[in-house]
Structure formats: structure tokens, C-alpha cells
Amino acid sequence: MEEQQLIRLSKRMSKALRHDPARLGLTLDPAGWVPVADLLRALGVTRADLDEVVENNNKKRFAFDASGSRIRASQGHSVPVDLGLVPVPPPVVLYHGTVAAALESIKAEGLRPMNRHHVHLSATRDTAVAVGARRGKPVILVIQAARMAAEGHEFYISANGVWLTDHVPPGYLTG
Ligand code: HQG
Numbered sequence: 772m773e774e775q776q777l778i779r780l781s782k783r784m785s786k787a788l789r790h791d792p793a794r795l796g797l798t799l800d801p802a803g804w805v806p807v808a809d810l811l812r813a814l815g816v817t818r819a820d821l822d823e824v825v826e827n828n829n830k831k832r833f834a835f836d837a838s839g840s841r842i843r844a845s846q847g848h849s850v851p852v853d854l855g856l857v858p859v860p861p862p863v864v865l866y867h868g869t870v871a872a873a874l875e876s877i878k879a880e881g882l883r884p885m886n887r888h889h890v891h892l893s894a895t896r897d898t899a900v901a902v903g904a905r906r907g908k909p910v911i912l913v914i915q916a917a918r919m920a921a922e923g924h925e926f927y928i929s930a931n932g933v934w935l936t937d938h939v940p941p942g943y944l945t946g
Contacts, residue, residue: 772823780824783814784833788844803843803852807835810842831931846929849886856927856935861916865892865934868903871910882912882939889927889935892916915943 772780787795787810788803795813797805811818825833825842834845846854867882867890882890893899896911903909919939920926927935 772820777824777827780814780816780820781828781832784810784821784824785844785847787813788833788842789848790850792850799843799850799852800841801853802855803848804836804841805843807840807842834930845931846889846891846933846935848888852888854929856929858925859928861920861926861934861936862894863915863917865894865914865916866896866899867892867912867914867939868899868901868909869912870903870907872907874910877912877944878941881941881944882914884937889937890939892934892936892939894932894934911946913945914939915945919943 787797788799788805792799792805797809797813799805807818807821811821814821821842825831825835832844832847833842835842843852843854848854869877884890891902892914893902899911900909903911916926916934916936919936924936924938929935
């Protein structure tokens with residue numbers, strides 16, 4: 772598949788597996804899985820197309836289960852799912868990329884999940900720059916993650932390496 776086709780199919784899969792399964796007549800199980808056969812039918816694509824997206828997706832957004840018969844998004848849902856993530860100790864600092872327009876509110880109330888289940892954080896500044904750049908000129912916040920964990924906040928890491936937490940209070944943010 773051409774790059775553009777891969778991106779287009781990946782976006783349709785994100786919509787189906789993270790945000791609006793009902794629109795395609797799909798129902799996610801409580802852990803976010805759908806039978807691959809159902810997804811293929813709903814999207815009108817072949818298993819080979821799907822495999823290509825799962826394999827080549829730039830962020831490894833989707834994963835098959837051990838049997839290869841079910842698929843889910845590894846993170847980023849807006850519909851309720853329980854991914855069964857277990858808390859893990861974070862590195863000393865994590866990064867979040869945002870834009871200047873959000874700063875005043877972030878400084879007042881901290882980082883909130885907004886439409887997602889968790890606040891998304893990254894282990895590297897470079898990744899945070901790319902995330903922030905989706906919205907404009909990126910502004911990078913440094914999160915004192917180890918201190919948060921020591922003070923009772925839980926962190927998770929998704930199957931594709933995104934760090935997740937429920938809320939980052941303003942006291943743990945540095946610029
Ligand atoms: C901001 C993409 C005002 C936050 C990316 C962000 C990532 C606040 C926006 C993943 C706020 C939410 C997640 C507050 C947070 N007041 N604004 N209190 N707290 N914000 O897209 O982190 O392509 O839900 O800074 O690469 O940008 O979907 O989160 O600007 O990994 O796989 O509210 O989405 O991955 O935006 O991105 P998002 P995000 P995928």
C-alpha cells in the first residue's frame with residue numbers, strides 16, 4: 772500500500788477502535804478487543820491490508836491478541852475500555868508537548884486527560900515535540916514523574932510505549 776493509503780486506513784481504524792465503533796456497527800469487548808473478521812467486514816479491507824497497517828504503523832497504535840484473531844488499539848481511546856494496564860514505576864522525568872494557548876489553564880489545573888482516558892506523556896523530549904507540533908508551535912512541559920509516583924500517583928505504559936497517568940497536578944510541572 773502507498774503511504775497515504777496506510778495513513779488513511781490507520782485513521783479509519785483509530786475511529787473504529789478508539790472513538791466510534793458503533794458507527795461501523797462494531798462493539799468493543801470490555802478490554803477493547805474486536806474480532807478481526809468483524810473489523811475487516813466493517814472496513815471493507817483484506818487481512819493483508821490490516822496486517823500491513825499494524826506492522827508499519829508509525830506509532831504501533833494497534834495490536835493483535837496472542838491468537839491473532841482479535842485486534843485493539845493499544846491506547847488513546849475515548850470510549851470506555853479497561854486495557855488491564857498495571858502500574859509501573861516511571862522514569863525520573865517524563866515530557867508532555869502542548870501549545871502556548873493551553874498553558875494558562877494547565878498551570879491552573881494541571882494536565883487533564885481531556886477526551887482520553889489518561890494524560891499522555893512521553894519518555895523523550897523529541898516525542899513530546901512531535902505531539903505538541905500537531906497543534907502548533909510546541910511547548911514542552913517536564914513532569915516530575917518519580918516524585919509523583921513517590922507521592923502516590925500511578926503510572927502505566929501502553930503496549931506501544933506511551934506513558935499514561937490520570938492527572939498531573941500543577942506542582943509537578945516544570946517548563
Ligand atoms: C491539553 C496522539 C487545557 C494537552 C499523540 C493537549 C499522543 C489541556 C490537549 C496522543 C489541559 C489534549 C495524546 C488543561 C491537557 N487545560 N489544555 N488542564 N490538560 N491539555 O490529543 O497529549 O496519534 O487528547 O496539552 O501523538 O496531545 O492519537 O492529547 O494539547 O500520543 O496515536 O489538551 O495522541 O497519538 O489533546 O496527545 P490530546 P495529547 P495518536
